[in-house]
Amino acid sequence: MTTLVIDGHPHAGSFVAALARAYAEAHPDARLLAVRDLAFDPVLRHGYSERMELEPDLERAWAEILDSDRVVVVAPVWWGSVPAELKGFFDRLLLPRRAYRYGANNLPEGLLRGRRGRLVLTSDSPWWYLLLTGNPAAEQVRTLVLGFCGIRTGRATMLGPVRGSSAQQRERWIERMRSLGQRDGRAHRASARPAAQDATPGQRAGASSSS
Numbered sequence: 001m002t003t004l005v006i007d008g009h010p011h012a013g014s015f016v017a018a019l020a021r022a023y024a025e026a027h028p029d030a031r032l033l034a035v036r037d038l039a040f041d042p043v044l045r046h047g048y049s050e051r052m053e054l055e056p057d058l059e060r061a062w063a064e065i066l067d068s069d070r071v072v073v074v075a076p077v078w079w080g081s082v083p084a085e086l087k088g089f090f091d092r093l094l095l096p097r098r099a100y101r102y103g104a105n106n107l108p109e110g111l112l113r114g115r116r117g118r119l120v121l122t123s124d125s126p127w128w129y130l131l132l133t134g135n136p137a138a139e140q141v142r143t144l145v146l147g148f149c150g151i152r153t154g155r156a157t158m159l160g161p162v163r164g165s166s167a168q169q170r171e172r173w174i175e176r177m178r179s180l181g182q183r184d185g186r187a188h189r190a191s192a193r194p195a196a197q198d199a200t201p202g203q204r205a206g207a208s209s210s211s
Contacts, residue, residue, distance in 0.1 A: 003027055003188065004068040007034040008075030008086035015162060015170060016122055019177045020074040023120075026181030029188055030072075033061060035089045042088020048096065058093055065093075070116045070184065071151055076162075077123040077137040090145050099149040110150020117146045117153030118184070120177070124163035 005024045009016035017034070024032040038057040045052055054062065065071060075082045094100070103109045119142050123130060130138075138156035146153045157180070159173045 001067060001069040002064075003030040003070040003072060003184065004064050005030050005032045005072045005074065006086075006089075007032060007036075008073060008082055008089075010036045010083055010085050012036065014076070016074055016076050018174060019120060019122070019159070020072075022174045022177040023072060023074070023181035026178040027185040027188075029185060030181065031064060031068075033064060035086050038089070040089075040092060042085050042092065044088075044091045052092070054092065058089075061089075062093055062098070065112070068115065070118065070188070071146065072118040072120070072184075073141060073146070074120045075122075075137075075141070077121050077125070080133070080136045081140060082121075082137055094145065094149055108148055110148060113150030113152075115151045117142070117151040118180070119146070119153055119156040120180075121156055121158055122162050123158060123160035126161055127158065130158065 005020050005027075007017055007020035009020075011017070012034070020032060020034075024030040038055075038061065040055040040058050041052075073086075075086055081087065096102075097111075099112055100108050100110050119138060121138055121141075123137075135156070135158070138158065142153045142156055157176075159176075162170075
């Protein structure tokens with residue numbers, strides 16, 4: 001199994017894209033997926049009341065998630081959240097009875113359990129402002145997206161403020177991503193790699209959305 005690195009910035013020339021590449025290139029078993037390169041409708045047109053077929057690029061992205069044992073999300077913080085295209089990627093791809101289901105007492109059960117996650121976010125705000133506001137983007141992705149689906153993710157790596165940062169500071173952040181990629185790669189190869197939960201036929205084939 002591999003590590004899937006999801007680049008959530010809509011611009012290929014962005015600093016976030018450079019960070020994602022640095023991690024992926026330093027990790028011996030990583031695959032890089034840039035959401036901006038996928039052809040799909042990011043709007044869940046009917047909510048969960050009607051099935052919306054996945055486009056081929058989303059089907060391939062889903063297969064890559066199933067074949068990974070670590071999912072790394074790299075994105076900027078915009079308006080206290082992540083870019084709309086990345087949010088739409090989550091909306092369209094992480095569907096009921098594929099990524100999660102509701103069990104007893106309507107409590108959610110993540111169907112991607114057994115996988116680990118890593119979240120890297122850039123921000124123009126200082127650390128104390130993120131602390132003051134509760135860092136909602138990090139909590140949303142770490143807990144309410146990845147965690148909801150069973151992907152166990154530690155504390156987010158926050159890089160910033162990016163606005164006004166020097167070339168030297170940015171290079172230090174790039175080097176930090178390389179170090180994280182190398183470290184995760186060594187751990188990945190050295191461990192017994194506890195198997196991520198095997199995909200069910202519904203996950204592989206694509207189950208219907210719930211109403």
